[in-house]
Amino acid sequence: MRIHILGSGSEGNALVIESDRQRVMVDAGFGIRELSRRLQLVDVAPDTVTGLIVTHEHQDHVRGAGAAARKYRWPVYATAGTVRSDSAKRDERRAMAPGPAEGSLPVSLAIEPPAAKRSTKRRVAKHVVDTHTEVLLDDFAIRFIKAPHDAREPVSLVATVRSTGERIGIAYDVGHISERFIRHFGDLDVLILESNHDERMLATGPYPWPLKQRVAGPNGHLGNAEAGIMARACAHGRLRHLVLCHLSQVNNRPEIALKAMRGALRGSAFRGTLMAAPQDRPITIGPPDQIELGL
């Protein structure tokens, strides 16, 4: 199992989870050109990706989703609330700007093109998922977990590779943690966890007061301290990789987040690797490609 994090932060989030048999994309928060460029950097051909999971409708998670899903024929998996928010935005746009306004679609999934273009544009297969049933996508079994965040129906998720039993947890855009939330992330091999802000940097930083409140609030983003509490609860001997993600470029630094996390994990059973996912470039987690010597 490998994970290609194409980039993570408020400017865009996208990652590919990969087993020996299948690749699935989670979020597509970069424009399609940038998304394609980053996929190429990690040597993933878009047509080898068999589906796109969208965690919620915020721009940094869906910027390229509609265009990429259409171009590469990726079926989209999202909650009813996330799909609905897309339709609501589309209706709003139509009402505000009648006519061919499609070039200015900045935010939404744009899963279906506007009526005027419908005849010439490819439709995207949408699959509504919920937090009650596990979704089976060939080699992956995906469990969706309700996330406390200020979107319509946001989710975190745990993906199990059915052929190997390996488990990947993805928890970002999470306003606060609870015992109930954490319980879903036990027994993982890889945890990708939001560590958005240093609490003191956010409090004393340049954000306007309402934005500070939103980020630190119960439906905002997870700070370094809370990420530490969650990681400690999930950090058992099996966990091989802990990746901090969605770091704020204003209210955090990788070295600060990593230091806080090392402190939180001191004395725990965790013996895996700890890293922070950058915004500006992809990283790959997991074993390297088998190199054939060609002898």
Ligand SMILES: [Zn+2]
């Ligand atoms: Zn969000």
Ligand SMILES: [Zn+2]
């Ligand atoms: Zn986000």
